[in-house]
Amino acid sequence: MNRERFTAWLRNIYETQAVEISCTECFDLISRFVELEISGRDVATKLPQVKQHLRNCRACREEYEALRDLIQLEELGDAPSLDDLQSSIR
Amino acid sequence: MRTNEEWLHDLRENGMAQGNAIADLQGILLRAVLYFFNRNLGDFRGLAREDILQLARDCAQEALISVLNHLPDFRGDSKFTTWAYKFAINTALIAVRHTRWKDVSLDQLFLSEDGAFSKWMIQNISSAVVQDKSVMQGEVCQVIQEVLERDLTDKQRRVLLLIVFNEVPMDEVVHQLQTNRNAIYKMLHVARHKLKSGLEARGFEIGETLALFSSQK
Numbered sequence: 417m418n419r420e421r422f423t424a425w426l427r428n429i430y431e432t433q434a435v436e437i438s439c440t441e442c443f444d445l446i447s448r449f450v451e452l453e454i455s456g457r458d459v460a461t462k463l464p465q466v467k468q469h470l471r472n473c474r475a476c477r478e479e480y481e482a483l484r485d486l487i488q489l490e491e492l493g494d495a496p497s498l499d500d501l502q503s504s505i506r
Numbered sequence: 507m508r509t510n511e512e513w514l515h516d517l518r519e520n521g522m523a524q525g526n527a528i529a530d531l532q533g534i535l536l537r538a539v540l541y542f543f544n545r546n547l548g549d550f551r552g553l554a555r556e557d558i559l560q561l562a563r564d565c566a567q568e569a570l571i572s573v574l575n576h577l578p579d580f581r582g583d584s585k586f587t588t589w590a591y592k593f594a595i596n597t598a599l600i601a602v603r604h605t606r607w608k609d610v611s612l613d614q615l616f617l618s619e620d621g622a623f624s625k626w627m628i629q630n631i632s633s634a635v636v637q638d639k640s641v642m643q644g645e646v647c648q649v650i651q652e653v654l655e656r657d658l659t660d661k662q663r664r665v666l667l668l669i670v671f672n673e674v675p676m677d678e679v680v681h682q683l684q685t686n687r688n689a690i691y692k693m694l695h696v697a698r699h700k701l702k703s704g705l706e707a708r709g710f711e712i713g714e715t716l717a718l719f720s721s722q723k
Contacts, residue, residue, distance in 0.1 A: 417670065417671055417673060419719065422719060423716060423719045423720045425670060426715055426719060427712070427716060428512070428698060429702050429705065430511050430697050430702055430705075430715070430716075431696045432695065432698040432702045432714040436691075436695055436697075437578055437689060438687075438688040438692070439687035439688050439691050440687070440688055443592065443596065444579075444636060446592055447583075447584035447585075447588040447589040447591075447592050448572045448584045450535060450584070450588060451584045451585065451588055452687045456707070472694070472695075472698070473676070473691055474669075474675070475599065475675065475676040475677055475678060475687065476687075478594050478597055478599055479592065482541070482542050482545060482598075482599070483591055483592055483595055486538060486541050486591060486595075487588055487616040494536075495537075495541075496541065496544075497537075498533060498537045498540070501537060501540035501541060501543075501544055502540060502542055502559065504553055505540070505543065505544070505547070505559060505562075
């Protein structure tokens with residue numbers, strides 16, 4: 417962990433809530449969260465507990481980022497084809 | 507392109523419609539798995555192309571089973587395909603991280619040792635900032651050290667050091683400790699809660715503490 421990550425961790429410590437949603441609850445809400453975010457909605461207001469979980473959980477955050485990026489590419493019509501993805505594995 | 511209702515209908519139908527829907531879904535899930543693999547190709551260093559593709563097919567198959575098992579949970583608050591992708595990405599992430607970390611024994615990671623946290627702070631955090639803040643930084647580090655040693659259970663401390671300081675992926679800790687993500691997240695949550703209380707009890711408020719570590723000036 418570098419200093420930047422340490423500072424982010426300190427911030428997360430101070431933002432800790434008495435009750436936080438679990439990884440399962442985050443997983444349950446993540447597809448809705450991603451679509452709301454891509455459509456320009458204020459997800460921090462609509463689903464604040466998911467936003468907070470994603471700040472604290474690297475595993476869920478990585479999944480969220482991949483899902484968000486894939487859906488964004490699809491919305492733009494730029495999603496790679498199955499053939500392209502298979503070819504790029506070397 | 508199927509609507510959500512058509513996906514559910516076809517997947518629950520018997521016969522050709524179901525077969526076609528499953529084949530389409532399998533392709534969609536494989537694409538999501540490969541998309542994730544492509545973002546993390548560095549984790550497959552040393553693995554042959556065919557082995558990676560086979561792992562992708564295995565992940566897609568596992569994700570397909572998860573999607574079919576969870577069909578009753580789909581509420582329709584997103585596109586069906588978005589909902590299905592998350593199962594593929596979840597399976598892919600676990601596979602990628604496991605491939606990278608499977609030969610690493612968590613017991614050998616240095617920050618699991620007693621007192622290693624202090625040494626780590628001195629080397630990586632305190633030395634990176636200017637001298638006049640070092641006393642207060644030292645006090646913050648001391649509070650963190652005390653909470654780690656006094657207020658956390660051995661398991662909570664170990665999990666915190668592994669995930670936060672050694673940056674071991676959560677799913678690898680889950681795998682090696684034979685538990686689940688929720689249990690690990692809960693341990694980290696409790697640890698954060700105790701650290702927050704400890705810092706605040708000693709008068710370190712958020713703005714002051716962050717300023718101590720975030721500014722170079």
